[in-house]
Amino acid sequence: CYRDCGEHIMKDEYIKNTAEFILSFLYKDKDGIMRAFEFSDGFFEASMMLYDHCMLSFAQRFKNKALLDAVESNNKDEGCATDALFYPDTECFYLDYPDMHIYNHSGVASLTTGNMNFAAKTGESWNHNHKDAGTFVLVKNGTEIISDSRSCPYSYPEYLGYFVMPAAHNVILKDGRGINPEKSYFGTKYRGTFPSSINTKNFKYLLADSTAVYNDLYERFYRHFLFFGNQLLMIDDIFAHTDGSLQLLLHSKGNFSVNGEVISVDNQGEREKIYSLYPKDKKISFQTGYLR
Numbered sequence: 001c002y003r004d005c006g007e008h009i010m011k012d013e014y015i016k017n018t019a020e021f022i023l024s025f026l027y028k029d030k031d032g033i034m035r036a037f038e039f040s041d042g043f044f045e046a047s048m049m050l051y052d053h054c055m056l057s058f059a060q061r062f063k064n065k066a067l068l069d070a071v072e073s074n075n076k077d078e079g080c081a082t083d084a085l086f087y088p089d090t091e092c093f094y095l096d097y098p099d100m101h102i103y104n105h106s107g108v109a110s111l112t113t114g115n116m117n118f119a120a121k122t123g124e125s126w127n128h129n130h131k132d133a134g135t136f137v138l139v140k141n142g143t144e145i146i147s148d149s150r151s152c153p154y155s156y157p158e159y160l161g162y163f164v165m166p167a168a169h170n171v172i173l174k175d176g177r178g179i180n181p182e183k184s185y186f187g188t189k190y191r192g193t194f195p196s197s198i199n200t201k202n203f204k205y206l207l208a209d210s211t212a213v214y215n216d217l218y219e220r221f222y223r224h225f226l227f228f229g230n231q232l233l234m235i236d237d238i239f240a241h242t243d244g245s246l247q248l249l250l251h252s253k254g255n256f257s258v259n260g261e262v263i264s265v266d267n268q269g270e271r272e273k274i275y276s277l278y279p280k281d282k283k284i285s286f287q288t289g290y291l292r
């Protein structure tokens with residue numbers, strides 16, 4: 001940025017929200033290690049290790065203690081010697097950030113409520129794109145209950161064969177189809193957005209609109225997320241162009257089991273139940289995939 005745009009691009013007024021953006025997609029796992037919500041080829045956690053000097057620089061510049069904690073939690077045993085050049089030399093403070101963040105320009109959002117952390121994606125990444133618009137991740141007590149498959153090294157056959165495909169993400173397929181494969185390369189001028197939200201002490205609501213990315217399949221692709229304390233009510237509002245069958249995909253690093261219409265997830269001792277209320281006429285099945 002400095003070479004191409006000049007030093008002015010690094011003024012505080014332009015980058016002051018960078019720290020908040022980074023922190024909004026981080027959460028602590030059960031061991032106190034900072035983890036990241038990642039969509040498409042995010043590789044955010046790896047980047048925290050490779051570019052922790054940048055995070056230290058932001059922590060110093062904006063006196064941000066939470067950002068400093070994020071770096072230290074991931075570098076308890078080792079770090080880069082040059083980190084000392086960027087380590088804050090003044091006192092840092094915990095800043096007051098909202099517990100819901102919406103970034104419509106990039107089609108991602110995150111929120112924290114009770115003991116849950118949540119993130120969703122509605123739009124395209126354009127660069128390093130996956131067919132994952134409409135996916136989401138749910139973390140409870142520092143453990144992923146609903147996971148996204150994330151990505152893998154580009155040289156692996158599973159990268160193009162699985163990770164970038166709709167089957168690797170928590171999306172809805174129509175007759176087995178997801179996002180048009182051509183959109184991975186040509187994109188669409190229409191954005192996925194979060195057009196409506198409510199953030200109160202007692203409940204939170206987030207509307208995820210991915211219709212634009214699926215405009216060849218659906219007239220409407222809405223996902224309503226309502227949070228009541230530590231409970232999530234999710235309503236999919238789907239209006240397809242033609243009749244057909246719909247498949248709702250869910251992924252987890254834990255173990256799935258089913259009892260009637262109740263799906264149980266057990267991951268590292270964290271157990272949750274998923275109640276599928278509608279439609280009544282449905283089939284629940286399990287498949288093995290890849291998770292990073």
